[in-house]
Amino acid sequence: MAQVIVVGGGLAGLSAAHTLLERGANVVLLDKQGFMGGNSTKATSGINGAGTLTQQELGIPDNAKVFFDDTKRSARDLARDDLIRVLTGRSGDAVNWLQSKFGLNLSKVARLGGHSQPRTHRGDAQFPGMVITYAQMERLEDLAVSNPERVKILKKARVTKLLKDESGAVVGVEYTQNGKTGFVDGPVILATGGYAADFTEDSLIKKHRPELWDLPTTNGDHCTGDGQKLAMAAGASAVDLEKVQVHPTGLVDPKEPEAKVKFLAAEALRGVGGLLLDNTGSRFVDELQHRDYVTGKIWENKKYPIRLVLNGKASKEIEWHCKHYVGRGLMKRFENGDALAKEFGLSPTALKKTFEDYNQSVRTKKDPFGKKFFQGEWTYNDIFHVAIMTPVLHYTMGGLEIDPESRVLDKSGKPIQGLFAAGEVAGGVHGANRLGGSSLLGCVVFGRVSGDSAASYLLQSTSAAIQKAGGRLSALVGQVGSTPSPASTPAAAPAAPVGKTSSGEFTIEEVSKHNKKGDVWVVIDGQVLDVTKFLPDHPGGEKAIMLYAGRDATEEFNMLHDPKVIPRYAPDSVIGKVKKP
Numbered sequence: 045m046a047q048v049i050v051v052g053g054g055l056a057g058l059s060a061a062h063t064l065l066e067r068g069a070n071v072v073l074l075d076k077q078g079f080m081g082g083n084s085t086k087a088t089s090g091i092n093g094a095g096t097l098t099q100q101e102l103g104i105p106d107n108a109k110v111f112f113d114d115t116k117r118s119a120r121d122l123a124r125d126d127l128i129r130v131l132t133g134r135s136g137d138a139v140n141w142l143q144s145k146f147g148l149n150l151s152k153v154a155r156l157g158g159h160s161q162p163r164t165h166r167g168d169a170q171f172p173g174m175v176i177t178y179a180q181m182e183r184l185e186d187l188a189v190s191n192p193e194r195v196k197i198l199k200k201a202r203v204t205k206l207l208k209d210e211s212g213a214v215v216g217v218e219y220t221q222n223g224k225t226g227f228v229d230g231p232v233i234l235a236t237g238g239y240a241a242d243f244t245e246d247s248l249i250k251k252h253r254p255e256l257w258d259l260p261t262t263n264g265d266h267c268t269g270d271g272q273k274l275a276m277a278a279g280a281s282a283v284d285l286e287k288v289q290v291h292p293t294g295l296v297d298p299k300e301p302e303a304k305v306k307f308l309a310a311e312a313l314r315g316v317g318g319l320l321l322d323n324t325g326s327r328f329v330d331e332l333q334h335r336d337y338v339t340g341k342i343w344e345n346k347k348y349p350i351r352l353v354l355n356g357k358a359s360k361e362i363e364w365h366c367k368h369y370v371g372r373g374l375m376k377r378f379e380n381g382d383a384l385a386k387e388f389g390l391s392p393t394a395l396k397k398t399f400e401d402y403n404q405s406v407r408t409k410k411d412p413f414g415k416k417f418f419q420g421e422w423t424y425n426d427i428f429h430v431a432i433m434t435p436v437l438h439y440t441m442g443g444l445e446i447d448p449e450s451r452v453l454d455k456s457g458k459p460i461q462g463l464f465a466a467g468e469v470a471g472g473v474h475g476a477n478r479l480g481g482s483s484l485l486g487c488v489v490f491g492r493v494s495g496d497s498a499a500s501y502l503l504q505s506t507s508a509a510i511q512k513a514g515g516r517l518s519a520l521v522g523q524v525g526s527t528p529s530p531a532s533t534p535a536a537a538p539a540a541p542v543g544k545t546s547s548g549e550f551t552i553e554e555v556s557k558h559n560k561k562g563d564v565w566v567v568i569d570g571q572v573l574d575v576t577k578f579l580p581d582h583p584g585g586e587k588a589i590m591l592y593a594g595r596d597a598t599e600e601f602n603m604l605h606d607p608k609v610i611p612r613y614a615p616d617s618v619i620g621k622v623k624k625p
Contacts, residue, residue, distance in 0.1 A: 049072045089311045128475075146183065163481070263438070401614050466491045550623060
């Protein structure tokens with residue numbers, strides 16, 4: 045059967061896979077991790093969309109032209125009008141597609157830095173990146189079970205080489221899995237992510253931005269530029285590899301301030317009204333400016349630590365995030381201004397002056413730092429959520445050079461036949477600086493574009509092969525086009541596997557002894573799980589589990605996950621139940 049290879053199981057790869065299936069092509073997806081999702085699951089602010097149904101219902105006067113202008117202004121001198129036009133012009137349809145095809149709630153819309161209209165969509169709870177990615181991931185995994193002739197998923201399969209024919213077209217991949225080498229035939233969509241955790245010997249960061257080498261990162265350790273390196277070895281052109289985005293608000297864990305991997309403070313926290321204050325309790329920047337601008341002002345100001353402060357109104361607007369960060373020990377809640385002033389080590393007078401100066405800006409719309417959009421005045425007698433911030437390596441704007449059809453270009457500017465790219469692996473889409481909310485958007489938009497382009501290429505190349513062999517196009521239609529797409533013929537979802545049964549009962553005291561990296565137990569909804577072997581595969585990183593090693597993690601787990609996650613992805617981890625006292 046005719047098939048397309050998708051390399052990478054994050055949102056870009058998943059969007060490409062679903063689009064290919066809609067177009068009648070078969071899919072083989074390879075992911076080097078044991079659990080798909082990638083960095084897409086960590087996106088905390090939302091997905092941009094201009095002219096969406098949600099915006100129309102809320103009366104937001106946004107459109108693709110306004111979004112194009114905002115994006116081009118952010119991209120500055122490296123703007124690629126053709127790619128920006130695809131990103132912004134197809135943004136509304138991308139958000140609508142997620143809502144209609146996957147039943148997602150994206151009913152809340154916020155304005156992030158650099159946007160002239162509220163257009164960053166998210167739902168009522170949970171991180172939007174996780175919700176959007178899991179919806180696609182679970183649908184694809186169900187299809188791999190119910191319709192295996194259409195969908196194959198190979199996990200812990202690392203692609204080591206792109207295979208080319210005598211004409212130079214990409215015709216497959218070589219990969220390793222469980223110590224063995226395998227091969228898959230077909231055109232290839234690369235969706236392997238960026239290189240903002242590329243600390244390997246041939247690191248792209250070390251080569252192109254050595255001064256950023258020592259910064260912490262928000263990226264999982266899988267983001268080592270694999271796709272870029274594979275394609276460049278096959279003759280692909282790369283652009284803007286020096287354009288590495290440093291995000292201004294990485295959360296500092298007071299217990300591990302020097303940790304190399306940081307959790308990201310969602311840009312939505314500033315979008316709902318959060319303020320950045322230095323160690324004197326003073327503002328120093330427009331919190332809604334572009335990311336690189338805010339980062340530059342932090343470095344220029346040099347009054348550390350920098351804290352992100354949310355008042356009661358902002359905390360309520362983004363309550364779920366605050367509760368999650370507090371649960372991880374990355375944010376603190378204070379019941380009044382005096383407690384906040386004590387945390388800063390300042391007199392109440394200093395913070396009162398900061399709030400009054402800000403309120404004056406709200407009233408007059410004349411802010412000394414140029415802020416234009418406000419979420420109301422602040423009062424000293426309020427509740428506050430506070431976290432320490434630090435700049436972190438976050439997103440790589442550079443990558444493989446593509447055209448508006450997601451085709452990877454060679455060094456002469458011509459498409460490499462059979463090779464496509466989507467998501468962060470592709471360069472030039474965001475220019476010199478990416479707008480918040482456009483990472484998930486880039487994955488969905490160019491995932492869909494690459495799926496469309498690869499399906500068309502597959503059709504054309506298969507047709508040519510049939511004609512060369514003396515066949516007719518109708519034979520191709522019988523092979524590919526007549527296969528029902530999952531949209532027209534719903535596949536019955538397979539029953540979730542049942543967790544490993546055990547009559548074992550353990551006291552909380554017994555569970556608490558298993559709290560080290562080589563021996564990790566947690567309690568979820570009364571079940572005892574041994575998650576030691578699952579640590580390397582957890583998409584949120586080992587630290588997310590280790591915070592709850594030997595403890596009851598029910599509340600945090602249920603904030604983030606659907607109940608079927610354990611029987612679906614870690615059934616063998618269940619070893620018993622908590623013994624009732």
